[in-house]
Amino acid sequence: MVENAYLESTEAVLLPRIIRLGGNLYGAAFTLMKLVPARHILLKAERSGLLGPDTVVVETTSGTFGLALAMQTALMRRRLLLVSDPVMDAALLRRLTDLGARVEICAEPAEVGGYQEARLARLAGIRAELPDTFCPEQYENPDNPASYAVVAEHLERTLGTIDCLVGPIGSGGSMCGTVGALRAGRPEVLAIGVDTPHSVLFGHPDGPRELRGLGNSLLPGNLDHSAFDEVHWCTAGEAYAATRLLHRAHALFQGPTSGAAYQVARWWADRNPDARVVVMLPDEGYRYQDTVYDDDWLAAGGHTMPPPPGPVAVADPTRPTDRWSMHPWNRRGLAEVLDARAGEEAVR
Structure with missing residues (x-):
């Protein structure tokens, strides 16, 4: 009886709600994705x-x-x-x-x-x-990405064909695991990763990061760089503004990693109207009521500007910018991308 209780209590909030955010964009809104x-x-x-x-x-x-x-x-x-x-x-x-x-x-x-x-x-x-x-070892344990097969099944059962998955990257488990399971049936499914400046995950040098919940100072073993078609880097202020927009426009009370992913997914879905796009929204916003959802806190931190209309494309993924940027990753490994960039620099 006790075992059934702890199985059922967390199973009840395990899978995300699937919510249409307009047109061809759907949100997978988790209570707590982890x-x-x-x-x-x-x-x-x-x-x-x-x-x-x-x-x-x-x-x-x-x-x-x-x-x-x-x-x-x-x-x-x-x-x-x-x-x-x-x-x-x-x-x-x-x-x-x-x-x-x-x-x-x-x-x-x-x-x-x-x-x-x-x-x-x-x-x-x-x-x-x-x-x-x-130790569960979330950064290295292959059971982390493997666990997201149930999320992929849930998405396909609810929506049918999915063309593009967008989501934030931390350990690499959620995006790599979910898109890997989706590609078992449709290898052409696109994956767009969302990171933040001064995170080492996709080539930036390590540095101070205000935006928490995505990005990393170390490279996790569960991050398969070759899974990604595009990578976007969102700043803290942009993510906060998008989080508030997600709340006002759709009454979805999520955290700032969800806001960062929503910003990218909304832009990409608008430009690809024939694609069915799903954005991963990892957790609810209750931890952020005194920060991201507080206008005075945002103003004190200088976070009063709306998100920009789109990203700036960067040729060099190793150089952080002070605004939303993106790089076409094209399913390459990290070493391949960095070596290609080094070769371009050597030619110059």
Whole structure:
């Protein structure tokens, strides 16, 4: 009976609502997208014996994957220890601790790799100290992208043929997993990834990033660069403005990673009216009521401008810009893109 309870409680909010956003654009609006891999990984670990009754689940996270783990471990009656950094907001920290998670904050970034590297080092230390741990390893575990097969099935069952999938990139799991499953039947499905300036995922040098929930300071093993046809980089202010537009225009109360993806998807769908486009909207906006949804907070941060009408195309994906930009990735590996760019520079 207990097992059924923790299976059903998270399953009820696992899959996204599919909402038509106008014309040929559809939103896949999740309550909490990271529940998909968290639930899949933990239940698989329990079935295989990797997650026993006394095993401590440990992970590094600063956002919604930690929340998803906390929800699932609370239902499974398992202990959870999360390693994070000062960017974790107070509302999320309160919710995690209320669910029974223990959270350690790394106060200082590593010289190389920033806070994410510091968190990984502390995580390794914790695993060495504790006798029995299980780490979901969202950045490297292939069960992360594999878990999104159920999302692809849901999209196809609801909408039929899908021509283009747009979504934000963090660990690489959601976009690579979903588009991979969609392409099992239709290899021509397009994938457009949404990143943010100064994220290393698609070639930018690592640097400060205000926009959280997408981008990375380290390259995750689950990111398959060759899955993407286009890559867009959205700034924080543009994502915030698009998040508010998504709320006003469609009454969808989502977070800023959803806003960034919506900005790109809306632009692309308008220019490709014969394509059925789906945009991944990862989580709801309750964590952002005092920030993105607060006009005074936006004004104080200088985020009062509307999103630009479209991106600027950049020839060099290694150079961040201060506005929405895009690069035709053409399903190439990262090394291939960077080598091609280096060759162009050498010719000049």
